Amino acid sequence: MTPTVAVRVDGSPERVAALGSALADALDGGPAVLPLGPDAPEPDVAAGPGTAVVIATSGSTGEPKLVGLSAAAIRASAAATAARLGGPARWLLALPAEHVAGINVIARALLAGAPPVVQDLHAGFRPDDFAAACAELGDGRRYTSLVPTQLLRVLDGDGPALDALRGFDAVLVGGAALEAGLRARAVEAGARIVTTYGMSETCGGCVYDGVPLDGVVVDLDPDGRVLLGGPTLAGGYLGRPDETAAAFADGRFRTGDLGRWADGRLEILGRADDxxxxxxxxxxxxxxxxxxxxxxxxxxxxxxxxxxxxxxxxxxxxxxxxxxxxxxxxxxxxxxxxxxxxxxxxxxxxxxxxxxxxxxxxxxxxxxxxxxxxxxxxxxxxx
The missing domain is CATH 3.30.300.30 (ANL, C-terminal domain)
Incomplete structure (x- = not known):
């Protein structure tokens, strides 16, 4: 088994820097890293061989599970993202680092050659802090990742935060469905929005604007359930062999979402349980x-x-x-x-x-x- 290093983060740049250091080590073959929020219990867990990151699922149904992601999956996700967005860039981290979307921003930034600029989230997401952090990115290509609630707050805040948003070559929006009206409003304001779909089990977003990233496979079972496969797939759930066998089979992860193809793009209809x-x-x-x-x-x-x-x-x-x-x-x-x-x-x-x-x-x-x-x-x- 691979030893696991837990790194507790609280939204501050200092703790994100500590997580980034541990992640860089894990991607180079060191101990797996387990990011934890300030109040999350620390599980007694050892990762399987090849695991670089252990992520707790968001627990949308039932108790959160621990997902094991390999260095190869994280590198594949970063490379496919860079290819889809137009090349490497500086990244701004405006998401909680303990979630898969946050750890992905850190990994993508490190693999592109520089750590991310970190917005201090210790007191929550604030548009003014977003604008201040963006000013540290410097020249060149720049990307960030937001959830719809953050995007709405930036648009409502107008002023410096909205100006900063316009300066990104791509703004990934995921974590929840992006309503058409909010997307239209952001695009009209000059933001380059890219919607993402994925989960911890797929190393985060693996379908951008309804189109799978290079190497990602999307199937629909007879009931319309979305099945995802490819190089970004997780190894399974730590300590839960039965649930791993049920969810990961034949190189596919069976999601809890229903979907359909519309004009060649994947459209998510919602969770089957909902x-x-x-x-x-x-x-x-x-x-x-x-x-x-x-x-x-x-x-x-x-x-x-x-x-x-x-x-x-x-x-x-x-x-x-x-x-x-x-x-x-x-x-x-x-x-x-x-x-x-x-x-x-x-x-x-x-x-x-x-x-x-x-x-x-x-x-x-x-x-x-x-x-x-x-x-x-x-x-x-x-x-």
Missing amino acids: VIITGGEKIAPAAVERVLAAQPGVRATCVVGVPDPEWGQAVAAVVVRDGTDGGWAEPLRAAVRAELGRAAVPRRMLEVAEIPVRGIGKPDRSAVTQLVTRGGDDLHSSG
Whole structure:
């Protein structure tokens, strides 16, 4: 077994530098590195031969697992990313370093010849700090990686942060679905947006703007489940042989996501576990979210299924809006009805100030379900 060095990070440049040093050693054949957040428990774990990085999954369903990534997978991911984006560049790290997207930024920067410039996240993501960190990148090509919530804050902040965003040759956006309206707004503002899809088990993003990176294989099983393969694939879950065998088979990782091909690009329809069955009809929350997010005044939305005595489950949505006008719910329902049919119309809708998130920025659907369930007077129910 390979020894594992745990490095605790807290968002500060100093701790990221320590992680970067350990990662460089691991990529050269040294002990595997396990990045941990400030409050995460430290597991007693030894990695398998060839493992360079151990990453805890975000735990979207069940207990987080420990994923073992080889140096070869990390190098393949970095090389494929550079090839797709137009060559090596300086990187800005604006993500938590304990997540796979953060460790990837560090690895890509190191393999391109220089450590990343690090935005201090000790007190959270702030647009002004983003702008200040960008000023340290110097001349030449520059890349960064953000989650949709960060992108929204930069756009809302305008001023120096937005100017800094425009200066990147590519802004990777992943960790959660990027709504079409937010992407359009960013592109209109002059940002070069690249959406990414992937997970810890695939060494992070391996499909860019719906197109697999060089060497990455994407298949769909008969149920529409997305299967991913290629040189960026993880070796499996540490200490969980049964789950490894179930998820990794025939050179493919069986994701929890449903997808389809549209005009030669992979379109993610949402997680299989999130599908809502209402009155016998199957509804993909992501499809409803896309319709809602495209409506005027809607800044963000999240759709979930909640128990319903008549329908089994009811479609419910929380919405972040621009305006203060009344009567907003029915036009949104009408848009969903026109595009997806009556079964997909949210029977319950709640306006919120922001969508609850977890981990690196994924919508917290459990928290959203609780919000809708206890929405009280703010809940707009349809008859």
